[in-house]
Amino acid sequence: MTVNEEAVMWVEKYRPKTLDEVVDLNDIVQSLKSFIRNPKTMPHLLLAGIPGTGKTTVALCIAHELFGPSWKTFTLELNASDERGIDTVRDRVKDFSRYSRAAFGNVPFALIILDESDQMTGAAQTALRRIMETSSRTSRFILICNQSGKIIEPIQSRCAVFRFSKLDRKAMIDHLCYIAGKEKLKLSPEAAERIVDYAEGDLRHAINSLQAAAAYKDGVVDEKTVSLVLGEASPVQVQLMIKKALYGDFMEARKIMYDLMGSLGFSGADIVRQMNRELYKISTLTPEQKADLTNIIGEYDYRLTQGANSDIQLSALLAQFAKIGKAAGETT
Amino acid sequence: MSLDLLWVEKYRPKRIVDVLGNEEAKAAFVAWFKAKRRTKKAILLYGPPGVGKTTLVNAAAAEFGFRVIEMNASDTRSEKAITAVAAPATSFVALDTFSSDIKGSILFLDEVDGITGTEDRGGVSAIIKIVENTRVPVVMAANDPDVDKLRPLKKVCMLVPFYQVRVPLIIATLQRICQKEGVKAYFEALEEIAQNSRGDVRSAINDLQSLAERSGTLTLQDTAMLTYRNRDMGMDETLKGYFSAKSLQEASTLLSRSSVDYDELLMTVGDNLPMRYTNPADLAAAYDFVSQADMYRGRIGTENWGLLKYFYNSLAQAAAISPGTYQSFKFIHPPIRIITLFWSKGKRTMLDGICGKIGGHCHVSRKNAKENFIPFLKLMLTRQKAAEAIAWLELAPEEVDFLAKMIKF
Numbered sequence: 092m093t094v095n096e097e098a099v100m101w102v103e104k105y106r107p108k109t110l111d112e113v114v115d116l117n118d119i120v121q122s123l124k125s126f127i128r129n130p131k132t133m134p135h136l137l138l139a140g141i142p143g144t145g146k147t148t149v150a151l152c153i154a155h156e157l158f159g160p161s162w163k164t165f166t167l168e169l170n171a172s173d174e175r176g177i178d179t180v181r182d183r184v185k186d187f188s189r190y191s192r193a194a195f196g197n198v199p200f201a202l203i204i205l206d207e208s209d210q211m212t213g214a215a216q217t218a219l220r221r222i223m224e225t226s227s228r229t230s231r232f233i234l235i236c237n238q239s240g241k242i243i244e245p246i247q248s249r250c251a252v253f254r255f256s257k258l259d260r261k262a263m264i265d266h267l268c269y270i271a272g273k274e275k276l277k278l279s280p281e282a283a284e285r286i287v288d289y290a291e292g293d294l295r296h297a298i299n300s301l302q303a304a305a306a307y308k309d310g311v312v313d314e315k316t317v318s319l320v321l322g323e324a325s326p327v328q329v330q331l332m333i334k335k336a337l338y339g340d341f342m343e344a345r346k347i348m349y350d351l352m353g354s355l356g357f358s359g360a361d362i363v364r365q366m367n368r369e370l371y372k373i374s375t376l377t378p379e380q381k382a383d384l385t386n387i388i389g390e391y392d393y394r395l396t397q398g399a400n401s402d403i404q405l406s407a408l409l410a411q412f413a414k415i416g417k418a419a420g421e422t423t
Numbered sequence: 424m425s426l427d428l429l430w431v432e433k434y435r436p437k438r439i440v441d442v443l444g445n446e447e448a449k450a451a452f453v454a455w456f457k458a459k460r461r462t463k464k465a466i467l468l469y470g471p472p473g474v475g476k477t478t479l480v481n482a483a484a485a486e487f488g489f490r491v492i493e494m495n496a497s498d499t500r501s502e503k504a505i506t507a508v509a510a511p512a513t514s515f516v517a518l519d520t521f522s523s524d525i526k527g528s529i530l531f532l533d534e535v536d537g538i539t540g541t542e543d544r545g546g547v548s549a550i551i552k553i554v555e556n557t558r559v560p561v562v563m564a565a566n567d568p569d570v571d572k573l574r575p576l577k578k579v580c581m582l583v584p585f586y587q588v589r590v591p592l593i594i595a596t597l598q599r600i601c602q603k604e605g606v607k608a609y610f611e612a613l614e615e616i617a618q619n620s621r622g623d624v625r626s627a628i629n630d631l632q633s634l635a636e637r638s639g640t641l642t643l644q645d646t647a648m649l650t651y652r653n654r655d656m657g658m659d660e661t662l663k664g665y666f667s668a669k670s671l672q673e674a675s676t677l678l679s680r681s682s683v684d685y686d687e688l689l690m691t692v693g694d695n696l697p698m699r700y701t702n703p704a705d706l707a708a709a710y711d712f713v714s715q716a717d718m719y720r721g722r723i724g725t726e727n728w729g730l731l732k733y734f735y736n737s738l739a740q741a742a743a744i745s746p747g748t749y750q751s752f753k754f755i756h757p758p759i760r761i762i763t764l765f766w767s768k769g770k771r772t773m774l775d776g777i778c779g780k781i782g783g784h785c786h787v788s789r790k791n792a793k794e795n796f797i798p799f800l801k802l803m804l805t806r807q808k809a810a811e812a813i814a815w816l817e818l819a820p821e822e823v824d825f826l827a828k829m830i831k832f
Contacts, residue, residue, distance in 0.1 A: 099815035100796075103785050142795075147786045172788035173779070207788050295787075296795055303799040306808035324798035341697055341706065349759060356774040361793060391714070399686075399720040402760055403693040407710035410697075414707035 101302045102295050105270050110152045114294065115262035116145055119253050123149065127156045130198045135223060135232040137247060139239035140255025143293030149253075150204045150233045157198050165201045171215075172207040181218055188226040201230045209236035216243045223249055257292030266294065267301055271312070276305055281314040289321050300324070325372070329365045333373065336409040337416030344409045352402060359401025363392045363408070380419055387411045430632045431625050434600055439482050442475045443596060443624055444588040449479060451583050456483055456560065463581040465554040465561040467535070469568040470585025473623030476564040480531050488526045489560075495533035505532075505549040529560045536565040536573060547572055554579045587622020590614070596624065597631050601641075606631075608641035615646040658683050658691065658756055665692070665742050666699045667749045674742035678735050685734065689716060690758035692738060698752040705744045712741035777822050784816055801829055 098104040107113045110120045110127070126133040136153075138146040154162040167187040174183070184203055211219065223232055223246065232250070236242055239252060264283045271278035282304070290297035304312045304320045328347055336344035351357045357365075367388050370381055391408040398404050436442045442449060448468070455466050468476040484491045494508055530553070538546040554561050568577065597613045600606075608631075616634070620627035634645050661681040668674035681688070693713050700706040716737035723730045778792035785796065803809040804826055813823055 097815070098784075099811045100781075100785055106786075142791070151786065168786070170782065170788045172790055173782065206786070207791075210788075299795060299799040303802040306803045306806040320799075320802060324802055326798070339703070341703070345697070353760070356772075357793075361790075365794075394714055394718055397721050398714065398717040399723075400690060400693070400717050403689065403717045404714055406693055406696075407707075407714035410703070410707040410710040413703040417703045 100299075101270060101274075102298045105266075105273070105298065106148055107152060108155050110149070110156060113145055113149060113152060114266050115259045116149070116255070119149065119255070122251075122253070123153060127153065130157060130200075133231055135227075135234070135250040137234045137236070137239060137242065137250035137252045138255060139236050139242075139252065141237060141257060141292060143290070143295035143297075144255040144258055145294065146235045146255050147204075147206060150206075150235060153233065154202050154204070157202065165198070166204060167201070168204045168206070170206045172210040181222065184219075184222055184226075184230075188222075188230040200228075202233065203230050204233045204235065206235045207237075208234040209238050209241035213243060216246055220245050220249070258294055260287055263287045263290070263292075263294055263297055267297060270298065270301065274305065275310065277311045279313045282312050282317045285314050285317045285321075326365045326369060329362065330369045330372070332409070333366060333369060333412065336412035337373075337376075337419075339413060339417060341409060341413045344413070345406055348405050348409065349402065352405075359395045359405055360392070362405060363388060363395060366408075367392075376419075380415070383415060384412065387415070429629075430600060430604070431628045434596075434603075434628065436475075436478055436482055437485060439479065439486055442479045442482055443592050445470075445475060445479075445585050448583050448585050451581075452479060453483060455581055455583075456487065461560070461581075463579065464557050465563065465580045466583060467563045467565060467568065467577065467580040468583050468585060469565045471587055471621075471623060472566055473620070473625030473627075474585045474588050475624065476585055477533055480529075480562050480564070484529055484531075490528045491531050492528050493531045493533060505546055505553065527559055529562055530557070532561070532563045534565065535563045535576065536567050536570050538572065547576055551575060551579055588624050589622070590617045593617040593620060593622070593624055593627050597627060600628065600631065601635075604635065606635045606641060608635070609643060611643040612641045612646050615643055619646070658687070659754065661688065662691065662695065662754050662756070663751075666695070667751070668739075668742045669746045671739055671743040675735065675739035678739055685731070686720070687758065689713070689720060689734075689738065690760060691754070691756050692741065693717075694755045694759050695752075696741070698755075699749070700744060702745070702748070705748070709741040709744045712737045712744075716741070773822060773825050777818060777826065780816050780818060780822075797826075797829070801826060 095104050095106065095108070098106075110124055113120055136150075138149060140146055154166045158165045167183065169183065187203065188201060205219075208216075208219075220243070234242065234246070234250060239247065239254070264280075264287055267283050267286060268278060270276075271283075278301070286297050286300045286304075290300065300317065300320060301312065303324060304316045307316045307320065328351060332344045332347040332351070335341075335347065348362065351362055352359070367385060370376070370384055370388070373381075376384070387408065391404055391411075394407075395401055395404050439449060439453060448470075452466065452468065455461060455463075468479070470476060481491060483489075492508065494505065532550065535550070550561075550563075563576070563580065565573065568582065594610075594613050594617045597608075597616060601608045601613070612634075613631070616627050616630050620630065631641075634641055661677065661683045664677040664681075665674060668677060678688075693710075696709055696713060697706060700709050716734050719730050719734040719737060723734065774793065774797075775789055778789035778797065781787070781792035781796045781800075782789050785792070787795070800809060800812065803812060804823075818826075
């Protein structure tokens with residue numbers, strides 16, 4: 092495997108450059124390789140699946156294989172979740188497709204990779220659909236998303252859709268061991284299993300965990316270190332905030348909330364998302380209680396988008412937690 | 424109450440000399456009005472309400488024999504509407520000029536600061552066009568001349584400021600009215616009314632009338648309720664009344680009286696709620712209403728002010744969850760968000776900036792970087808193993824400091 096020696100973050104350093112190197116995606120890779128052999132037949136692509144399963148990697152591999160080392164000149168990479176307005180997307184896409192008309196070798200088009208495209212609004216997608224039509228002679232789109240259902244039908248019908256499922260445990264463990272070997276790390280099998288269990292099929296998370304764990308002890312990653320890293324890398328304060336709210340200390344919970352927002356600059360939406368994730372790790376709650384609380388989080392996630400002050404919405408959410416926590420405490 | 428029963432109308436000065444105070448402004452206006460050749464074809468009278476701007480215009484027109492064509496805020500003032508009314512009036516010499524006592528027209532646009540951005544689209548530029556082409560004097564009045572949209576208007580107008588009318592003048596007028604209406608009033612009472620009006624003659628006369636209808640002889644005591652009605656209710660008083668309200672009705676009445684800024688009120692109520700309701704179920708219920716109020720605030724944005732009533736309604740509901748349980752407490756004010764100064768956009772931009780750099784190098788969105796890279800980067804930083812990563816991600820020293828500060832989270 093070619094290693095990107097310049098990159099420091101391992102997710103980049105060991106990101107495959109060619110489709111052959113891609114981990115555990117044989118069927119998809121085989122279909123895509125036929126497009127590379129004859130680029131003229133390549134349609135627009137829609138890559139859908141959970142995070143960390145190789146969608147972006149595959150898209151970048153395609154760019155590499157089509158254009159070689161100068162791929163960046165012929166590829167526009169946009170993240171729909173960052174480029175908020177459709178205007179940005181539209182302007183840049185339009186400009187790019189116009190500018191890149193000069194074809195490369197036998198590749199008669201430029202490549203536009205639109206990551207997290209399910210974050211685009213319906214209106215933005217409709218505009219994109221037009222652009223896909225008008226620029227189809229000069230550019231190809233690779234749309235990447237978590238949920239293909241959020242992509243409007245007309246776009247889906249214009250794309251060849253590839254679904255990425257959770258990566259195979261064994262393939263992930265093998266890949267971690269491969270990286271450990273390259274980095275001259277002693278990775279214990281239990282540690283590798285622990286990382287992979289925690290990552291839930293997200294290879295990016297697994298590699299980041301491994302790299303952080305490697306920073307703890309020189310040359311060795313054992314299960315103990317991994318547990319430590321995974322514990323510390325999780326948002327401890329968010330967990331604490333949930334617990335304080337549930338066990339009746341609303342004021343303290345709210346203070347943590349203000350710290351998260353004020354001194355750290357987390358947005359209300361960031362905190363709500365993390366709360367939802369951390370909720371499931373709290374062992375003292377029953378599945379029913381968790382489901383109820385998730386429901387409430389969902390309601391306030393929506394209210395955040397409607398409201399004017401995220402601290403007020405989060406306070407209200409914590410107050411709901413305090414109420415449920417108290418009620419639960421009284422019945423048990 | 425018919426118009427002629429309203430004392431403000433009944434005693435509205437008919438002649439320029441009778442208009443109270445603001446002598447300089449009056450002189451400037453009259454000079455402009457009488458001038459054969461005006462340097463500026465339009466004039467903008469501005470100042471607080473009730474100091475005589477409209478009265479002066481009408482009095483001057485009557486005295487000099489002009490007809491007033493008036494548009495005020497109750498009319499739509501889109502470009503079309505203004506042109507429809509004003510253009511004929513300003514471009515032709517009206518026929519009735521030939522009758523003996525009318526010498527011409529003036530166009531009077533009252534409350535020009537009330538021209539709204541959306542409904543009165545093009546209003547300001549239409550006025551400017553009319554001023555440029557007009558053959559008749561154009562007079563405008565406004566309370567606040569500093570609104571942005573009026574800036575182009577100010578260039579084509581002569582500006583005449585009006586100030587609050589001085590208290591002794593108002594007292595004298597009130598005395599005169601009392602005499603004519605056969606109302607007995609103590610001097611202290613009239614003084615209180617005049618003081619309370621803050622130089623607004625109209626409101627002083629209205630107050631006098633409403634009090635006089637109540638009792639035969641006006642005493643200082645009678646003015647007490649007036650003081651309550653008009654005085655600005657500060658944040659402390661508002662909060663006290665709000666949190667101790669015994670019913671929904673009381674809470675909404677109080678909110679309608681308070682002059683506290685609604686955004687600040689919303690934040691402050693949110694901050695203080697946990698002290699008011701110690702029972703978690705009550706607190707959750709109250710916060711639910713405050714959360715709804717905040718949603719209304721969000722939907723109001725900068726233009727849907729019609730929703731403000733629902734905002735106040737939700738806020739009032741939050742005060743009336745369990746009226747019996749109120750115990751006085753010390754208010755948190757100003758809002759926590761403002762006290763804890765670090766609530767700055769700068770912080771978020773810093774984190775977003777870092778995440779943007781990670782995103783650029785690792786092909787992920789900022790959101791993804793925040794969740795999947797920052798926690799691990801932080802750990803590497805605590806172990807002093809992040810130097811290479813920092814260099815590769817091209818993080819600035821202040822960004823590294825920021826990350827280091829985040830470590831405890």
